[in-house]
Amino acid sequence: MRQLTCEIIAIGTEILLGDIVNTNASHMARGLASIGVNTYHQQVVGDNPQRLKEALQEAYQHANVVITSGGLGPTEDDLSKETGAEFFGLPLEMNEKARAHIEAYMNRTRRTITENNWKQAMLPQGCIPLYNDNGTAPGFILDKDQRILIMLPGPPSEIVPMFDEQVIPYLKSFSGQVMVSRTLHICGIGESSVEDKLHDQMLAMKNPTLAPYAKEGIVDLRITAKAATEQEARTMIRPVEDQIRSMFGNYVFGADEDTLEGTVVNLLEKRGWKIATAESCTGGWVSGRIVSFPGASAVLEGALVTYSNEAKMEHLNVRKETLDAYGAVSEQTAREMAEGAAKAFHTETAVSTTGIAGPTGGSREKPVGTVCIGLYVNGKVSAKTVHFSRRRNSNRQLAAVQALNLLRLAILEEK
Amino acid sequence: MRQLTCEIIAIGTEILLGDIVNTNASHMARGLASIGVNTYHQQVVGDNPQRLKEALQEAYQHANVVITSGGLGPTEDDLSKETGAEFFGLPLEMNEKARAHIEAYMNRTRRTITENNWKQAMLPQGCIPLYNDNGTAPGFILDKDQRILIMLPGPPSEIVPMFDEQVIPYLKSFSGQVMVSRTLHICGIGESSVEDKLHDQMLAMKNPTLAPYAKEGIVDLRITAKAATEQEARTMIRPVEDQIRSMFGNYVFGADEDTLEGTVVNLLEKRGWKIATAESCTGGWVSGRIVSFPGASAVLEGALVTYSNEAKMEHLNVRKETLDAYGAVSEQTAREMAEGAAKAFHTETAVSTTGIAGPTGGSREKPVGTVCIGLYVNGKVSAKTVHFSRRRNSNRQLAAVQALNLLRLAILEEK
Numbered sequence: 001m002r003q004l005t006c007e008i009i010a011i012g013t014e015i016l017l018g019d020i021v022n023t024n025a026s027h028m029a030r031g032l033a034s035i036g037v038n039t040y041h042q043q044v045v046g047d048n049p050q051r052l053k054e055a056l057q058e059a060y061q062h063a064n065v066v067i068t069s070g071g072l073g074p075t076e077d078d079l080s081k082e083t084g085a086e087f088f089g090l091p092l093e094m095n096e097k098a099r100a101h102i103e104a105y106m107n108r109t110r111r112t113i114t115e116n117n118w119k120q121a122m123l124p125q126g127c128i129p130l131y132n133d134n135g136t137a138p139g140f141i142l143d144k145d146q147r148i149l150i151m152l153p154g155p156p157s158e159i160v161p162m163f164d165e166q167v168i169p170y171l172k173s174f175s176g177q178v179m180v181s182r183t184l185h186i187c188g189i190g191e192s193s194v195e196d197k198l199h200d201q202m203l204a205m206k207n208p209t210l211a212p213y214a215k216e217g218i219v220d221l222r223i224t225a226k227a228a229t230e231q232e233a234r235t236m237i238r239p240v241e242d243q244i245r246s247m248f249g250n251y252v253f254g255a256d257e258d259t260l261e262g263t264v265v266n267l268l269e270k271r272g273w274k275i276a277t278a279e280s281c282t283g284g285w286v287s288g289r290i291v292s293f294p295g296a297s298a299v300l301e302g303a304l305v306t307y308s309n310e311a312k313m314e315h316l317n318v319r320k321e322t323l324d325a326y327g328a329v330s331e332q333t334a335r336e337m338a339e340g341a342a343k344a345f346h347t348e349t350a351v352s353t354t355g356i357a358g359p360t361g362g363s364r365e366k367p368v369g370t371v372c373i374g375l376y377v378n379g380k381v382s383a384k385t386v387h388f389s390r391r392r393n394s395n396r397q398l399a400a401v402q403a404l405n406l407l408r409l410a411i412l413e414e415k
Numbered sequence: 416m417r418q419l420t421c422e423i424i425a426i427g428t429e430i431l432l433g434d435i436v437n438t439n440a441s442h443m444a445r446g447l448a449s450i451g452v453n454t455y456h457q458q459v460v461g462d463n464p465q466r467l468k469e470a471l472q473e474a475y476q477h478a479n480v481v482i483t484s485g486g487l488g489p490t491e492d493d494l495s496k497e498t499g500a501e502f503f504g505l506p507l508e509m510n511e512k513a514r515a516h517i518e519a520y521m522n523r524t525r526r527t528i529t530e531n532n533w534k535q536a537m538l539p540q541g542c543i544p545l546y547n548d549n550g551t552a553p554g555f556i557l558d559k560d561q562r563i564l565i566m567l568p569g570p571p572s573e574i575v576p577m578f579d580e581q582v583i584p585y586l587k588s589f590s591g592q593v594m595v596s597r598t599l600h601i602c603g604i605g606e607s608s609v610e611d612k613l614h615d616q617m618l619a620m621k622n623p624t625l626a627p628y629a630k631e632g633i634v635d636l637r638i639t640a641k642a643a644t645e646q647e648a649r650t651m652i653r654p655v656e657d658q659i660r661s662m663f664g665n666y667v668f669g670a671d672e673d674t675l676e677g678t679v680v681n682l683l684e685k686r687g688w689k690i691a692t693a694e695s696c697t698g699g700w701v702s703g704r705i706v707s708f709p710g711a712s713a714v715l716e717g718a719l720v721t722y723s724n725e726a727k728m729e730h731l732n733v734r735k736e737t738l739d740a741y742g743a744v745s746e747q748t749a750r751e752m753a754e755g756a757a758k759a760f761h762t763e764t765a766v767s768t769t770g771i772a773g774p775t776g777g778s779r780e781k782p783v784g785t786v787c788i789g790l791y792v793n794g795k796v797s798a799k800t801v802h803f804s805r806r807r808n809s810n811r812q813l814a815a816v817q818a819l820n821l822l823r824l825a826i827l828e829e830k
Contacts, residue, residue, distance in 0.1 A: 044456065287720045389523065
């Protein structure tokens with residue numbers, strides 16, 4: 001058993017120019033975290049042998065495993081392999097296993113083998129070749145002088161399976177432990193409130209650990225345990241999960257792969273209820289989110305975007321008197337919109353949004369970011385006003401999340 | 416005039432763990448490239464003062480500008496500011512301008528100011544504060560001993576406008592040359608076709624340069640010229656733009672800040688026409704996109720999502736015979752949906768989508784990814800079938816883009 005600390009180096013001028021986003025690094029980082037390999041530093045360098053050499057030197061000062069992505073292609077720019085071999089003082093030589101694999105790949109995809117393809121089978125002496133089922137460039141693992149160098153190709157379609165299927169099992173074999181994570185999703189209370197309640201506990205916890213992540217109106221809490229077996233790790237996670245669930249109650253809407261829209265769809269399906277939406281400022285993003293969940297067709301009857309007052313009156317039966325007295329952005333209008341949507345599509349539930357997304361249209365009483373959300377659940381109508389302070393489309397996205405969440409909470413109240 | 420070389424350091428344990436993708440780095444890298452600032456190296460470190468200090472040391476060996484993202488929040492983890500000030504041997508002190516800006520932001524968003532908020536106005540002595548219109552943490556620029564340190568907050572909604580509106584103009588002022596870019600947006604032909612037509616030319620061009628970027632159904636072509644004045648650079652760009660426009664005709668839908676939905680809204684407004692949408696598989700993403708453009712209320716009358724056959728018949732007058740004979744996913748149904756939407760909302764134009772987004776529901780004749788798009792423009796009805804081969808929500812997004820683009824092309828044909 002060897003304690004591994006890993007550093008990821010992405011090689012590619014196109015990343016330095018911002019033309020592509022370095023998703024390879026986040027994919028590999030997540031994989032490394034899942035098997036308990038620490039990473040404290042990442043780098044990006046261009047296709048330049050001297051800078052790659054410096055990056056390797058820098059990396060091995062802190063880490064004993066370096067994983068690179070990119071620069072293994074057949075063109076003259078691609079010098080990662082040469083630089084890696086030179087760094088370890090090793091020659092490149094024909095790797096027969098890699099050669100056979102390339103030949104099989106080319107035959108399978110019915111392509112002609114060129115001189116360049118054979119060059120790709122030249123790998124550092126003594127390395128373990130990594131097979132590429134989605135391209136011609138093999139990767140490799142070199143373990144020498146207590147340092148491991150793993151060089152992988154750049155295209156996500158090639159590196160992702162190579163990393164998941166060949167690199168992760170290799171690195172796992174060094175560890176006697178497994179690491180298991182479970183993420184709880186919370187919606188309806190702010191990140192700072194969640195952190196306030198858990199702050200001292202989070203600092204004190206060592207194994208399992210507890211960490212919060214916020215994104216677009218949703219707070220994630222990740223519990224991570226390290227143990228000898230997966231079973232044991234899950235047993236350590238359970239009491240922490242129970243405690244969080246009892247602390248935040250219905251605000252916890254799911255775990256791991258669960259989504260807010262999926263949770264709403266499942267709740268409706270269980271009750272045999274259908275849903276309709278009526279949107280103004282969100283413009284279709286509430287229904288669009290519901291449809292993101294593959295089971296949506298079982299519950300979504302229809303949706304209306306009524307942007308003009310005329311459309312609100314004609315299609316949702318919002319009363320002219322309501323619009324005149326309270327305005328389009330009001331809880332009264334939101335209530336009538338929700339009720340109107342449920343009637344129009346003959347559903348047991350409906351949710352509506354009407355608000356001022358910005359950048360203009362705000363007033364003193366109703367500033368930009370004011371959104372009224374209406375709910376219709378099994379005959380009961382209600383409404384709530386929420387405020388956001390971002391830009392137009394960010395406000396709209398947060399409003400869609402809040403609308404779905406308020407609907408979820410209202411459904412839960414109907415046993 | 417000072418030649419700038421910049422290094423980007425992202426600070427955040429969540430990036431090292433792979434929980435978030437480092438999109439801030441690519442956004443900033445693209446911005447730096449656009450004004451001719453070189454970057455040869457990027458780093459990622461966790462929320463750890465010692466490692467950040469090492470990263471800064473490393474960065475200033477090659478660069479004279481360092482931009483960091485993250486770690487400016489109000490919690491104890493967030494130590495970027497302290498580490499940055501210490502690195503330059505400067506104390507933190509109350510920055511009155513930053514303080515006033517935070518106060519205005521809190522009042523505008525109707526929140527209570529806490530002690531933590533004032534702490535965020537503590538910045539390194541002598542720095543230039545950067546205002547945050549989307550959060551409470553200000554950023555700053557420190558220019559000392561021929562080294563520039565720029566520290567920015569982590570959330571994309573905060574860092575992107577701060578970087579674009581405050582950092583880029585600041586860095587631009589150091590250059591004796593100006594670099595001007597113009598990006599043409601193309602929709603309706605594939606990336607590889609665009610590249611095929613321009614490949615040799617792109618390789619040959621030095622100033623201006625020409626580079627393609629593809630994202631979600633849209634191909635961008637960026638023309639970049641370097642010259643002594645902006646005027647001169649624009650004069651160099653013009654003939655290249657003219658050539659591309661004559662090569663791709665109506666497929667070019669706009670330039671720079673133009674969006675596909677904004678272009679559609681403007682075309683409609685010019686003609687005094689209104690629009691309605693009727694969506695099935697896209698579930699509200701076509702209307703949601705239209706509403707993303709702030710002027711949408713002038714033209715969008717209403718939108719319907721009709722997921723069930725019943726809703727299609729009741730709200731859009733799609734005939735039962737059509738559904739029985741051709742199915743819900745057919746050009747015939749798409750045509751009736753578009754026509755029905757125009758009738759329901761009394762508009763001159765309408766667009767509809769009906770398709771199989773996946774993961775299930777495909778057949779031999781209509782595989783997953785088949786989407787029929789219906790158009791109603793000034794009394795003329797038409798439909799087209801398109802095919803996508805990605806996952807559910809990626810197919811839905813591409814379908815929404817294609818629907819808007821086909822509508823745009825149909826409007827252009829009506830003089």
